[in-house]
Amino acid sequence: xxxxxxxxxxxxxGEGKPIIVLHGLMGGLxxxxxxxxxxxxxxxxxxxxxxxxYTQNILKTNVKAFSKYVKDFMIHLGIEKAILVGNSLGGHxxxxxxxxxxxxxxxxxxxxxxxxxxxxxGESYPxxxxxxxxxxxxxxxxxxxxxATKEMVDDVFATxxxxxxxxxxxxxxxxxxxxxxAKDLPKMHIKACIIWxxxxxxxxxxxxxxxxxxxxxxxxxxIEKCGHAAMMEHPDKFNEILNNWLVSHKL
Numbered sequence: 001x002x003x004x005x006x007x008x009x010x011x012x013x014g015e016g017k018p019i020i021v022l023h024g025l026m027g028g029l030x031x032x033x034x035x036x037x038x039x040x041x042x043x044x045x046x047x048x049x050x051x052x053x054y055t056q057n058i059l060k061t062n063v064k065a066f067s068k069y070v071k072d073f074m075i076h077l078g079i080e081k082a083i084l085v086g087n088s089l090g091g092h093x094x095x096x097x098x099x100x101x102x103x104x105x106x107x108x109x110x111x112x113x114x115x116x117x118x119x120x121x122g123e124s125y126p127x128x129x130x131x132x133x134x135x136x137x138x139x140x141x142x143x144x145x146x147x148a149t150k151e152m153v154d155d156v157f158a159t160x161x162x163x164x165x166x167x168x169x170x171x172x173x174x175x176x177x178x179x180x181x182a183k184d185l186p187k188m189h190i191k192a193c194i195i196w197x198x199x200x201x202x203x204x205x206x207x208x209x210x211x212x213x214x215x216x217x218x219x220x221x222x223i224e225k226c227g228h229a230a231m232m233e234h235p236d237k238f239n240e241i242l243n244n245w246l247v248s249h250k251l
Contacts, residue, residue, distance in 0.1 A: 034235025
């Protein structure tokens, strides 16, 4: 179902106001199936670009360059303004985008976002050949470890055992730390919805509280029995919270 258009590969569904979804470092486009299916039926056009995490020059493998990539993608599709939804690194890119190009943003939604706190997977890389260790790391992303399917674990294992992908993963992790948003957030008056797993081990709950404190125009919503990827683990609850927020702000 992916569209290929020049240098861009993306999923698109529905008609209406654009929602651009930004995936995380180890996250595929399918992580947002629930969001795409739900909101494409609610009068939105849901667009999920494949971010060039492993395909750009290493000098363009950072949060700032990915943010510029999203801007160029919007211009290419003729989108003037969009709601950005981002998980993990995708949330960080959405925040950096909103700081850099506020005129292109109607609102942002972040879940398990980096940008303030990076626990990173860096410490696991010396053991990258250890499948059981990678499996444990993947399971830790979720409250229910069974959400981490064998296919998902195999994907992560393949990524961390590919030397160039590993190098780029570490480059992105360092970039996330370098592009800390703490000083920028208080100046960003964009409408922001923060949806967080109450049991997130990757970006713990206090990170969500800090985002909510620093962003002037934000609201924070919790999902119980939920880890780092709320839109995967509790898609119905995630969609309900997001839909109510969009309706209340007429977005």
